[in-house]
Amino acid sequence: MMNKAYRFIKARDLVMRGVFIFCAVFSIVALGCICAFLFANGLPFIGRVGLGNFFGSEWHLDSEAYGILSMIAASLYVTALSTVIGITIGLFTAVSLFKFCPENAVAPIRQMINLLAGIPSVIYGLFGLIIIVPFLRDYISPNGFGYGILAASLVLSVMVLPTIVSVSFDALNAVPKSYYEGALALGATSEQSVFKVMLPAAKSGILAAVVLAIGRAIGETMAVIMVLGNSPVMPKGLFQSVRTMTSNIALGATELSGDAATALVSTGVVLFAFTLLLNISFSLLKEQGGGKREKKRP
């Protein structure tokens, strides 16, 4: 009787362990499938049309020109510009929240920013479409054209703000208070201690915020597709219709077939490679910042 119950418990332990392992392995399998499907479909295509064609600047589907150079350039432009804007404002915002802000306002503001971080990207896109693009067109743009790199970068920089603010705020918070006090004790003003001691001490966390922001910006689709104009041409100015890798994929998705559709997959492969690179540098940063884990002695 007792034995039977034990055998059941033992068996159940074994089975559930298997179930948990299966769940854990699911992520590995999913990642493997994603890589396999993307590369198996995308790489042969790049080989077939030739590197020169694929990384060329001409995208004319009728004449089988599948060059995505202009899109890579546009992606990098938009990412760089939005990250610079986002980081500048976000970092100063985090500093201000950290030290130069009424204390009882910090928690509500942080909560509000966290909440706003949840706004769907398509809403940022719509905001860009109905507010920023007309505004740029009517007041800023020299050529009367609102779409383009500046519009996309502005939209994206607002979108990545919450991430940057909360990650760099946490990084600042993680710096030991004694650094700040130590600097004050040496005769530095509160501002000097924050900018010259605390910020440098939090630099690995802030770098992480930068990498995260870059990752979000380069991978974002919906917020940019609505404000870019989406012409597959080399970017030459801030107010000109261009197309990023992400918007190229999304635009063609529902319409193209055959080689043209495969070209989108290849675009995805390039994008994927960019994000993998970012991921790797991010985890390297984290390892550096966090230090090696100590071995515990019980």
Place this chain on the structure above:
Amino acid sequence: MDNKFNITVKNCDLYYGDFQALKNINIDIDEREVTAFIGPSGCGKSTFIKTFNRMNDLIEDCRITGEIKIGGENIYAKGTDVTLLRKNIGMVFQKPNPFPMSIYDNVAFAPRTFGIKKKTELDAIVERSLKQAGLWGEVKDRLRKNAMGLSGGQQQRLCIARALAAEPKILLMDEPTSALDPISTGKIEELINELKVDYTIVIVTHNMQQATRISDKTAFFLLGEIIEYAKTGELFSNPKDKRAENYITGRFG
């Protein structure tokens, strides 16, 4: 395991990685007696008590050699059922650790583990265990309330009741009163005196007065070794080892 529940340890060594925490331990612990382990912090007494119900299995790279027999059976032999072993050996921890569920569910936890589902049966076990732990009168009207609402001393007695509900033969107590106030401590000491009629009790304590008050035998640990093991009265009035004497008279530790 049959009806005998004495503990016999022979040549026991225990390592955490490269660090040797226990060195050649030999000890016989009798049934239905209270045995106290005393010694300075980090001397291995808590580590040792955990070998009896194999709680050290939970610690990574913990390695044990030698022989620990309970009721004549080597509990580290292959095929030993650890869950059955732990059912037979109750354990009370340093800090009260009731589960965040009702008082009733806490006490009924172990019986349910072993397949008892009938409400009348569970009710009886819960009542009996709480009575044994001297907690019944205080909680009988709020069995369905969350256990986290009890005071520290009550929580610790609940943990004792929870252990008793598994119907163990041996009760291990790892500094059970170190987190409690003097009154709660007194209640738990009283309880230990009552329980030793039915149970083999091993208790780790920092408090030497406590050891003299409740234990029949005492083992003095130092740096992973048992320096002296004797009847409590003897050990405290007439220690044979100089180091034990120094510790007892408060000259170090």
Place this chain on the structure above:
Amino acid sequence: MRKNAHKRQILKFAFFKYISRGALLISLAALSSVVIFILLRGIPYINMHLIFGDFTSKNPSIKPALIGTFYLILISVGIAAPVGIGSAIFLTEYTNSKSRLIRIVRVATETLAGIPSIVYGLFGYLIFVVALGLGYSLIGGGVTLSIMILPVIVRSTEENLLAVPASLREGSFALGSSKVRTIFSVILPCAASGIVTSLILAVGRVISESAVLILTIGMVVDRAPDNLISPGTSLALDVYYFGSHGYPEQAAATAVVLLVLVMAINITATVLGKIFGKGELANG
């Protein structure tokens, strides 16, 4: 001379202080203006027909999107929740069994978290639309979404499980409980509130997502899906569709509905997290 230099230094950094206060204001203004403008533009165009009516090209409706969104939530969270929780249990509760496997799982989860959603969309397109020949379908979109939210669920569940004090695990094992009973009767109930909160947040992500769906469910905005293998649309996709196909008012109105839903979900999660966080494990 010296004194002046010092003063300049102090002034310079005091100036930085004002810059950072300005940045805070800019951030708050920018973020809230997104919300405010969308509300201002959209609220006047919300009406019963838009939400519950039948779709005509003159009077579009988001009913198909509401249905589609609902299905997508069911499918994606239905898959990702059990798998993610199971995975997190393995990562936290079975740590000393096979550490290399655990390292690989961690790396895989982190990498999944960094993949852009459009790449997930491509994957879903390749596997469900092309390889399995389902064409655009809700099930394809839902499964792809489930992979996308999996890392989020794994990570937050892991955090919640790690927050369960080790003494409770010890206590349970000492009573002779098996690993499975310890997990299901002690650890999961303790972590349940936090896990529920993170599942709610995952629902929020599903509702917000659109790039994945554009490649997997087909953006068929004009009719409600019949079943899980029909193509469909979602609220977020409708915002994009309306915005880029000449229905700016409807786009803004739909965006308001989407915004309110997402905010409501996130606020619920925050409030729940606070309530649960308070009453629990006062004893550590």
